[in-house]
Amino acid sequence: MKYQCESCDRLVKVEAYVLEDGALAVACPACGAWTRAAPSTSRPASPPGPASARAEERVALGGDAAAAVVPAVELAGVPSWSGVAALRVVRAEAPSALEGDPFQAPPGHCPKCVAPMREDAVSCSACGLVFANFIPDEHQPSEVLAGEWRALLEAWHDWDAHDRLLAQALLRGELAMAGRLYRLRLARAPHDAQAQRGRDEVVRRVTTAVPLASDGPSPATARKVKNVVMGSVLVVALVLLLVLAQVLRGAF
Structure with missing residues (x-):
């Protein structure tokens, strides 16, 4: 049987358990926390005999069922236990x-x-x-x-x-x-x-995991852009100087 630990919220197998005053207490193998089940409300809460205790253990731990922790419900005539959680059986999915x-x-x-x-x-x-x-x-x-x-x-x-x-x-x-x-x-x-x-x-x-948006281009990209712009400006300046020289030569 498996149950959902109330402390670490993991679905784990029942490996260690004890009976405390007729209530089942199981220990989480992952975090070590103990989860206690509320007493059964289907019959009067009386100390079970050896035979009935063994039968309850077989019912509680038998089969391929999983158990999830749900809050205990306070009923008339049943004492409410502080910090006690009941185990609700959740059947495993059918193999098919x-x-x-x-x-x-x-x-x-x-x-x-x-x-x-x-x-x-x-x-x-x-x-x-x-x-x-x-x-x-x-x-x-x-x-x-x-x-x-x-x-x-x-x-x-x-x-x-x-x-x-x-x-x-x-x-x-x-x-x-x-x-x-x-x-x-x-x-x-x-x-x-x-x-x-x-x-x-x-x-x-x-x-x-979405990467943060960059505030600008990377340094390598910025250097490349700067070099291209400076080269273009230099070429334009040389062309203008040649044109100016031709104009001045024609004027004189």
């Missing part, structure tokens, strides 16, 4: 939703901008692409980025792996293509928290 080519848009989406489209549409209302003119090879990632993306899919819940891929893509000038890959992932798994975070991170890095 993630099948197919990770570099191609799934059916029902524009092959270029990955926006939803109608079945009878001949062009995309978002980017204006005429579907009959689409060339798939023009929208494929480089071999390096494609290899990094396949490796990332194997460690999808490790945000450090996402950060490394984005950093390398930025250095190679492929950040826009990385953003497209995250949109393709979201088209197949709309509730994928990692894909949403990666897409937002691409937007943030693109906006912060």
